[in-house]
Amino acid sequence: MPALNRQSRIWPFATFVITLIAVCLFIALIAVSLKETPKPVRTCGKTGDRDTGGAGVIEDAEPELPGLFHDLTTKELTNLRSFLESDPEINATRLSIDDELGRDALLQSYVSVVDLYLPTKSDALAHLDQGHPPPPREALVILFRGDKSPAVVEERVCGPLPNVVSCRMLKSPKRRNPVEYSLRPFNMMEFGALIEVLLHGVVEEKLGFLLRESFGISYANCKENLCLDFFTTPVSTGLLRDIRQRRLWVWAHYPVEFFILHPVDFALLAVLDDADPSTYGVDKVWYAGKLYDGMDDLVARYNSSSRKNDDDDDEEDYDDDDTDDDGDDDDDGDDDDDDNDDDDVYDDDNNDDDDDDVVLVVLVVLIQYYGNE
Incomplete structure (x- = not known):
């Protein structure tokens, strides 16, 4: 009994000691964490004094005098845009997000790309190594000239920035300038014209009924605004063997997520040779695993196939009627067939009697079962 009292006094003391040690370790851990200084992080650009809390802060303000390789500033882009719109030779169209991107924009002069035009290596080294004045900053501008006849794509070098006074044509021994309009990259304005002129226009007019009968949906006039969508595959001019041609598989x-799991066996080879979207057309049509020579060819074959199926159904109905009539004539003129028919009727009667017997037996068993219950 004294040993038990001694153990009962030891356990509270041991618990107190362990708790005290745990609290001390926790306080020490917090102290070490607070005293640990963060490792310096290397950053691009100017950094402030660490004592003033400016360490690791990147200067995002645009300089008044940007360096040789600094990106185009907002001021430079704004002045350049104003010059392109006011210059009578370029006459760039002002397009914004709110403008409708469609057929009218493609017939105008508009800016596709603006980037910094780097100086030559000799001019850059003369400034960096020898202390010469920096070469003037210039911008490279790619223009889609749908307003010209024929339409072309131009590369111009505009400068000096920020106060632009001229935009000269880029001269390079490695490539032509300007180039054919058909070589330009695809953009949202062209897709807008494609939807307006082709998909919602001539394709819906000629193939809308076929798409609804085949897939239950079309490109326009859809229920609950659920229409067919599309993705594109450009055709290389090397395959076309004519640099003036422009083709696009549509x-x-x-309109569902992971649409690749729900394929639609339909595609169009769109003809986009000219800058005017009203000239857009369809060269080939892929439908139900076959390639057709245009929409008219597909409609003609589709309608002829439908009529053929209807004629086949009519012929089958006609053959069934003839078979019934011939059977009646044979019954009237052939006694053996009558005997066979009588035998068949007799067999059917026997089968009906057997079925009645089975039903009667099942009813008797059920009555006995529930009667015993």
Whole structure:
């Protein structure tokens, strides 16, 4: 009994000691964490004094005098845009996000890309190594000239920035300038014209009924605004063997997520040779695993196939009627067939009697079962 009392006094003391040690370790851990200084992080650009809390802060303000390789500033881009719009030779169109991107924009002069035009290596080294004045900053501008006849794509060098006074044509021994309009990259304005002129226009007019009968959906006039969508595959001019031609495969798909899992066996080979979207057309049509020579060819074959199926159904109905009539004539003229028919009727009667017997037995068993219950 004294040993038990001694153990009962030891356990509270041991618990107190362990708790005290745990609290001390926790306080020490917090102290070490607070005293640990963060490792310096290397950053690009100017950094402030660490004592003033400016360490690791990147200067994002645009300089008044940007360096040789500094990106184009907002001031430079604004002045350049104003010059391109006011210059009578360029006459760039002002396009914004709110403007409707469609057929009218492609017939105008508009800016596609603006980037910094780097100076030559000799001029850059003369400034950096020898202390010569920096070469003037210039911008490279790519213009889509749909307003010209024929339409072309131009590369111009504009400067000096920020106060632009001229935009000269880029001269390079490695490539032509300007180039054919058909070589320009695709953009949202062209897709807008494609939807307006082709998909919602001539394709819906000629193939809308076919798409609804085949897939239950079309590009326009859809229920609950659920229309066919599309993705595109450009055709290389190397395959066309004519640099003036511009072709684009337009593949249809359902307006669902992971549309590749729900394929639509329909595609158009769009003809986009000219700058005027009203000249857009369709060269080939892929439908149900076959390639057709245009929309008219597909409609003609589709309608002829439908009529053929209807004629086949009518012929089958006609053959069934003839078979019934011939059977009646044979019954009237052939006694053996009558005997066979009588035998068949007799067999059917026996089968009916057997079925009645089975039903009667099942009813008797059920009555006995529930009667015993």
